[in-house]
Amino acid sequence: MRVALAGNPNAGKTTLFNTLTGLRHHVGNWPGKTVEKKQGMWTYQGESIEVTDLPGTYSITPYAEDERVAKEALESGAFDAIINIVDAANLEHHLYLTLQLLDRHLPVTVFLNMSRRAKKKGIRIDATALSAALGVPVIAGEANSEEAKTRIGRLLTHRRRLQDQGHLPKAEQRALPNDQGESRSADEVRQQVKAIAEMAIHAPSRIPSRSDRVDKIATGPGGIPLFLIIMAMTFQMTFVASAPLSQLIETGITSLGGVVGLLHLQPAWLASLVVDGIIGGIGAVLVFIPSIFLLFLLLSMLEDSGYMARAAYVMDRSMRRMGLHGKSFLPMVLGFGCNVPAVMATRTLEDRHSRLLTILLIPLMSCSARLPVYVLFAGAFFPARAGMVIFLLYILGILMALLMGILFRRTLFRRKELHLLLELPPYRLPMVKNTLITAWDRTLLFIRNAGTIILSTVLLIWFLASVPQGVAYASRHSLIGRIGILAAPLLSPLGFGFWEAAVALLFGIAAKEVIIGTFAALYGTAATGLGPALQAHFTPLSAASFLVFVLLYTPCAAALGAIRREAGAKWAAFTAGYLLVLAWIMAFLVFQLGTLAGWS
Amino acid sequence: MARRSRLSDASEGDMLILQRYDGDSVFQQRLQERGLGPGSIVQVLRNDRKNPLILKSGETRIAVGREDAMHMQAVIATDAAQGEGRGPSCVSTRPQALSRTPPRMIRRRSHARRARR
Numbered sequence: 085m086r087v088a089l090a091g092n093p094n095a096g097k098t099t100l101f102n103t104l105t106g107l108r109h110h111v112g113n114w115p116g117k118t119v120e121k122k123q124g125m126w127t128y129q130g131e132s133i134e135v136t137d138l139p140g141t142y143s144i145t146p147y148a149e150d151e152r153v154a155k156e157a158l159e160s161g162a163f164d165a166i167i168n169i170v171d172a173a174n175l176e177h178h179l180y181l182t183l184q185l186l187d188r189h190l191p192v193t194v195f196l197n198m199s200r201r202a203k204k205k206g207i208r209i210d211a212t213a214l215s216a217a218l219g220v221p222v223i224a225g226e227a228n229s230e231e232a233k234t235r236i237g238r239l240l241t242h243r244r245r246l247q248d249q250g251h252l253p254k255a256e257q258r259a260l261p262n263d264q265g266e267s268r269s270a271d272e273v274r275q276q277v278k279a280i281a282e283m284a285i286h287a288p289s290r291i292p293s294r295s296d297r298v299d300k301i302a303t304g305p306g307g308i309p310l311f312l313i314i315m316a317m318t319f320q321m322t323f324v325a326s327a328p329l330s331q332l333i334e335t336g337i338t339s340l341g342g343v344v345g346l347l348h349l350q351p352a353w354l355a356s357l358v359v360d361g362i363i364g365g366i367g368a369v370l371v372f373i374p375s376i377f378l379l380f381l382l383l384s385m386l387e388d389s390g391y392m393a394r395a396a397y398v399m400d401r402s403m404r405r406m407g408l409h410g411k412s413f414l415p416m417v418l419g420f421g422c423n424v425p426a427v428m429a430t431r432t433l434e435d436r437h438s439r440l441l442t443i444l445l446i447p448l449m450s451c452s453a454r455l456p457v458y459v460l461f462a463g464a465f466f467p468a469r470a471g472m473v474i475f476l477l478y479i480l481g482i483l484m485a486l487l488m489g490i491l492f493r494r495t496l497f498r499r500k501e502l503h504l505l506l507e508l509p510p511y512r513l514p515m516v517k518n519t520l521i522t523a524w525d526r527t528l529l530f531i532r533n534a535g536t537i538i539l540s541t542v543l544l545i546w547f548l549a550s551v552p553q554g555v556a557y558a559s560r561h562s563l564i565g566r567i568g569i570l571a572a573p574l575l576s577p578l579g580f581g582f583w584e585a586a587v588a589l590l591f592g593i594a595a596k597e598v599i600i601g602t603f604a605a606l607y608g609t610a611a612t613g614l615g616p617a618l619q620a621h622f623t624p625l626s627a628a629s630f631l632v633f634v635l636l637y638t639p640c641a642a643a644l645g646a647i648r649r650e651a652g653a654k655w656a657a658f659t660a661g662y663l664l665v666l667a668w669i670m671a672f673l674v675f676q677l678g679t680l681a682g683w684s
Numbered sequence: 685m686a687r688r689s690r691l692s693d694a695s696e697g698d699m700l701i702l703q704r705y706d707g708d709s710v711f712q713q714r715l716q717e718r719g720l721g722p723g724s725i726v727q728v729l730r731n732d733r734k735n736p737l738i739l740k741s742g743e744t745r746i747a748v749g750r751e752d753a754m755h756m757q758a759v760i761a762t763d764a765a766q767g768e769g770r771g772p773s774c775v776s777t778r779p780q781a782l783s784r785t786p787p788r789m790i791r792r793r794s795h796a797r798r799a800r801r
Contacts, residue, residue, distance in 0.1 A: 143717040176742045270716035504749030
C-alpha cells in the first residue's frame, strides 16, 4: 500500500519518516523536478508499505516549487492513505492544511505529534474531540517513538482490510478530487480552524519561552556578528576536519593510478584512458565527498536547531540591497561550500524572479573547489600575505554579487516589492539521527547529480587531450593544446596569455580544483613542486589577475548542469557567458591598472 | 473607533488585532493561510525599525517583511476589545507608540480578486 506524509515544515515530518522507514529509503528527484523525493519501505506485520515524504507545505495553494510538487502528488490519487502530521504545540496553524486536505476528500489520517516541546509547555489536546471535529482518525504520539510506528501500522492495516472488503475505495478507484475545495476562501477555513482549536486545545497561559530569550540575542543588534561567527566556525570546521580525509583519498587515487600504470596496459591510449580519464575522473568526485558531507552535516544541524531561519532574518536587510530577501541567503551560504547544492536549494524560494536572480549570483560565492587554487597561487606569490589575499578574493566575490544583483534587478528583473513571510521555528537541540540521515541523503544526491557530470566532463577533456593519436597527454600538439594556443591571445591583456594557462582554465570547467593538476601535468612537476614552476611563468601581478579570473569565470560543469535543470538551458548559457565577460573585465582591470601603477 | 495604524509602527510587546493588508492579492491570501489575516491576534516580538518584524501568532513566530508590514493595518488588542468604542477612554498598553502616525483608513478593492489560483 502506498502512503504519503504531508504536513507543515517543522511539524516533525522528517522525524516520523525516519521512524517509519529507518534507513530503508532512498532520495531521488520528482519527475522533471529538482525537488527532493524521499521514499522508503516499511513492513508492518507482513504488509509492505511504501512511504513517500512530501515536501513540507503550509497550504495546498502552491507558492514555491516544492509546494507545487506536494500539491500535485496529493491530488494525483496515487496514495491509499495520507498521514497528515500536525505538531501539538502549533496545532492551530497546522490544522489549516488538514482542513484543506479534507476539503479535497483525501484519505487523511491525522498524526498529532506530541513533541517534547508541547509537553513542556503543558499543552494538552483532546484527540477524541479533534477526531470527532475533523471526522477522520487522529493518532497522538511522539514522532520518534516505536509506539507511534505501531499505532500507525495498526491503523493502516485496518484501512487496508476495509479497502479489501470494499468498505473503503482504493487509491485507483477513488474519483480524482476536483478543485471544488478551493471554493472555500482562506478566511472561511481559518474560521473553522479557530473553532476546532478552541474546542480541542487546552493550553496554559503563556510564559516567555527559552526561544524568545535566545532570539533576544540572535535577532537583536548582535545578530549579524553572531551569524558571522557561526558561519566562520562552520567553514573552518568543514575544511579542517575534512582535509585529512580528502588528502587520504587523493593519495589513494594517485597510488591507484600508479599501480595501474605499472600494469603497462596496451595500447597506450587505453592505459591513459584508465589512469587519466577514469581514475582521475572518479578521484575528482571522491575528493569532494568528505568536505561536502561535513558541510551538509553542519548546515543541517544549524537548520534542525532552528538557527538558519534567524540567519535569513538578520540578513534580510542586506540582501534587499541586491534585490533579494533573506530567504535567498541560505542557498547563497551553501554556495561557499559547493554551488551545486546551493542552486538546488533555491527551490524553496517563492517567486520565480527571486529564484532566478539567486541562481545567477550563486556562482559568485567562491566555492571550496576554488580554494586550493587560491592557496597554491597565494602561497607562491604572496607568501607573507596569503591569508589576506584569499580573504579579499571571497570579499570580491560577494561585492560582485552585490553589484550584479543591483544591475540585474535594474535590467532583467525590474519588478514590484519583495514579500517576506518566514517562520522562525523554536530552537531545539538538533537530532543526531535526523541530521546524519539528511546530510547523507544530500551527499548521495550530490554524487549522483554532480558526479556524473564531473565524470563525463573529465572524460571529454581526456579525449581532447589525447587526440590526435600519439601526442603526449595534454601537450601543445593535442587538440586541447591547440585550442589553448588559439585562446591564449585573448588572455594576453590579462597578463597570462600563454597556452598552459588557457588549457588549465578550460580544464577548470570540469572542476575548479583541476586547474592545479593541469598545471602540474603541463609543467611536468608534482603538485608540490608547482610553486617554482608557476613563478617562472607568472608575475605577482599576473598571478593576482589569474586568481580574480578563477574566482569569477564560468562555473564548473556540475554547477552549470544544476542551473540548467533548475532554470533551463537559456539561463545556464547566460550564467556561463556573463561570468566569463565579468571575469575578463575584472582581471583586465587588475592587470592593466596594476601595470599602470607600476606593480608589474 | 479603535485606533488603527500601520503594523510597521507597532511597538515591541504590543498585542495587536490585524486588519486589512492593502497589497497584492496573492500575498494577502498567503497571509491569511498563515494565520495573519484580518482579525488575527498577534504579539509583536520584535520591531527594530530596520529589520523585518517578528510576530507571534499562537505558538508560531513569523517574520514579516518591513515593506509588507507597512501595508498592513492593525489595532491594539485591548483597544479593539473596548469595541467600536465611543468613549475617549481607550485603554491601551502603548498608546503613544501607535498614535505616532495618523490613522490611515484606505478602503480598497473588494475580496473578489481572491478567487484565483
